[in-house]
Amino acid sequence: MAADFQSLRAISGMVNTILGIITLLLAYRTKNNSWSELLAAKLLGCFLLFHGILMTTAYIAGFFTVGSFSHSFFGSLVNIAHTISIGMACSSCLFFPYPFVQRKHAEQAIAVVVLTWSFIVTGLIIFIPYEAHVVRYGFWFFPTVVWGFVYVRFSVKELVHKHEHARGLSAASGLLILATMAWLFSDWLLWITVMEKFTIPSWVSGIPPDKNPMLFFVRQSLIMGVSVAALLTMFVLEGWRVARHGFSVLSGIVFGFFFIGIISFIVDLSVVDVLEDCIYATCQELPESWTIYNTFTNILTAFLIQPIVLMYLMLNFNLLDVKTEKNGRYAKAMVLVLVVIVSSTIVEMLQSIIPIGELLTSAFLAIGIAAAIGWEHQIMDQFLKNKNKTVDYLKSIGEIKSVEPASDTTPTLSFSLIVLFAFALLLSVLHGAIGLG
């Protein structure tokens, strides 16, 4: 299964990159959407693209890196892509689903912020790698908190104050939380009960002896605390909503993760003895069955489920205009390619643990592809079922200002994207050649 894990990383890199490129293409061809939604689509597209570069590079690095990973070309590219993708995710939460920033020069401001963030953090990673890595990753807490508050506010608007269209905002923010932090959800019950049984032998033991562990503890508590609080809150509010309005995609996924978390807790308890050996004796390898379970929950979620949820969100919440014929073709290609990649990956993963012949799985795969092509319209319709216009609702409650975004001034997001690409490549080449830091 270790080999499958690496292959999954490569597949995830491909999925994220394809999604990112098509999202950016569609976003730059979209003319009629609100400026904040369009900017969010571009930011999320950039997030997917750099996340894809991160995953792909991390996979390729396994074959070519000789010596220290952090001082190699690929190691540097992984670091920079990771920094940029976090910057993009943090920026997007300011514009979608609730536009906290409604200014004429919002795009220019965010382009400058992302550039500055990328330059500073990348520089810090060269000189103080441990501290910079820990703090950088801690920024994931920011979008989760923002989307969490948006989710709560508009869920209450819908459920208590009968604002039917508020659902668009709560569903979008809930899906965004899932699209970025869902990999932590499959062990939520462990995190809030006996997490130390898992973290001391695995995480704490990995902190270098000359580094301060408190920085890591604070960062990890923030990320895990806000993620688990978001899941539990969504479980309660979605449960309330299901009783009134029936199931939705969001409630289905939230309930799924809630119950997976309970099962994972039992599964994780079964390996506590093995983990304790790392403290009191010598570390043993975790059982193969646990590794397989973990691959099918945490890793599958992080690598494949999250980008699919993000794609669903962008198509379903009007971030991209797919009504025109040409844009529609791109969207269909994106959906079909991803559905086929993900289904074939899951079939192959099942094959690696269930002793069934390759001919049989090939047949299943062919059936899946045929179904994807045959039901292309239905799949697309499902993705485009509810064209939620979050901006229309916000206008109706008077929380959208009339802003005409400035388009004639630089730097724009496109400009910063080009600069970031050039910066990432140049710094990585320098890193690989002379080993900065």
Added chain:
Amino acid sequence: MSEEDEALKEGNQVSVFFRDQETRAAMGIYALVLMLVTAKVFYSLALKDSYLHDEVRFEDNWRLSFTEETTILSETVLLPDGGEEDLEFAIDLSSFPDGYRIGLVNVKVSYSETNQAILDDPCDSVQASITQTNYPAQWTDQNNTLNGGSSSCEDIDLVLQVYPDYSGEDYERMAHNAVIAVDEWVEDGHGIGELSVNVKVDVQRSQVPTQDDDDDETVQIDVIVVGFKANAEKLE
């Protein structure tokens, strides 16, 4: 103009978001849940069982000492002049307490001149060797003495190193815990099997013609198996 409208006009959208009267209480409860869950996670991660953090992050200095036990397997053989015999000794851990491994094997070959002549009958000549077989031991170790001989009735002492690098002397090492500190000394299998010892006798005759000569010799072979158990003591 309401408070919210004023905030919107000022362009402070964050303020508009949090000033909503209808949802302010719910967001307050969410903020509280957020803080409680984060605090619980922080407690589990950073405070609970924190004494173990240093255990897993830092290596301690340990003094390793060895408790030894020995067991002796003996055989006595009567060999004629020019005679030779291969003796097999079955070695296992049954005579040692639990947790012991075999460190080394000493073989002591002893004999004395049994002919009671008036003038000294000279000592017979005895050669002894530990035969290299597939017995699991360190056959090429520099400290081994695999063969020896005597013609003066002195004991012949042979040594075979069984456990790699075992000397029985105390030393110090860095390790995360006591189990890791002794992990070099818990390998199974060393020294369990059949040890083969070869003994040859050449009888020396008396120089006094009227004396009775013997034409054989009794040789005693003692195989002293040294078992050990490693103990780790943490140094402050």
